[in-house]
Amino acid sequence: MRAAIYFTPPAGSALAITANRWLGRNPFDGEPTRAPDAARDRLVADPARYGFHATIVAPFRLAGAADLERIDARLAEFAAAQAPFSITASVPARLGRFFALVPAAPSEPLQMLADSAVRAFAKFRAPLSEAEIARRRPEDLSERQRDHLLAWGYPYVFEEFRFHMTLSGPLSDDEAARLAPLLAEAFAPFDGAPLAIDQLALFVEPEPGAPFRVHSVHRFETA
Template identity: 35%
Template sequence: MFERYAIYHTFEGPLATHGAAWLGWDIAAGQTVQHPEIKGIDLAKLTERPRKYGLHATFKAPFHLADGIREGDLSHAFKGLCAAHAPITLAALTLSQIGRFFALTCDGDDSALKSLAAQTVQSLDPFRAPLSDDVLQRRRSQRLSERQKANLAQWGYPHVMEDFKFHVTLTGNIKDQLHTPVKAMLHSHFAQTLPIPYTLDTLTLAGQDNDGRFREILREPLKG
């Protein structure tokens, strides 16, 4: 049994391989991966924050299981969710800067992604333990809109429903003087691995082990 669970979209093929090397963690294999050598950039430090999650896009943020819920109960519901939803074709995945970090985002219409994310959050929320008062208070102290505060109270995470944005985090926050060289390195590392278009046809149930890192439990096709 894992400490926390999450619903992600994870990757396969060259994008998964390059992403695991960039971050230093392979979520599917559950093992560390050696970083590529990049002159002038401490890649281990640059990717320290996102490393434990692996290459992924979040559809339901990490949560503890509710009292009386077992992993098998969550797995069964997760499989049902995937069976009910169809694959989504995105125009492309593209490298973007979000605030002070870099991520892969999607080009074009994201309404189908928002719908899938919303239904994932809603349908699996009965399996989530409520946030403690301490956690709620700490997260409310962050820069959140009133709608995000309401999301946090209802769904345990602020960036859901209208505030959901599909993204695949590639770095932690970086200093201004590193933006240009890091962006260049990211383009070089991922340029040949970003498919156009990109079909999102699976979701992954992931678990956070006692070492703090997430590992793939189930990777299910979208069959609806």
């Protein structure tokens, strides 16, 4: 089993409903959100398995003394100490070979949230195995990213952190050209709109390769 700390909008929000319909799966209940679409499903299979989210603490195997109850209690405590804030969404944004929702501008509160969460949950993470390190292709990472991978279990933390909510898997240029107008139409109401960052969710992968499910959601409570 692996756990992860993700930002995801409330289950009943317009953004969550739109994104879950786009991906074809609702991570809150694990149910399909639309009829199968062979052309689209293969292009969104990876983000659909993880659920619509932005990574705050990347998926990790639990350390020997850790369990979900302890992690959940720590997340409740951590979230209660956070103050809600907003970013401006930019969607669809092309990030390398995939599409995502990203912030329109850098956000200091967002960076501080991610930095503090990585530190707060580090004690719950089991060290990476050699196979897990190899899957990250360390030969393709920068020296700093490799250091982060070994120290924190994920290469894209601290100054390497980039908030993004993935909406496709890797695409060829032709696939991206076909998908872009569909994404633009589906997500038009959210492009340039404020996105409240006011909760964090504990996601769980019960066994390797299984779809991630929302285990719990904790709202930010500091005024």
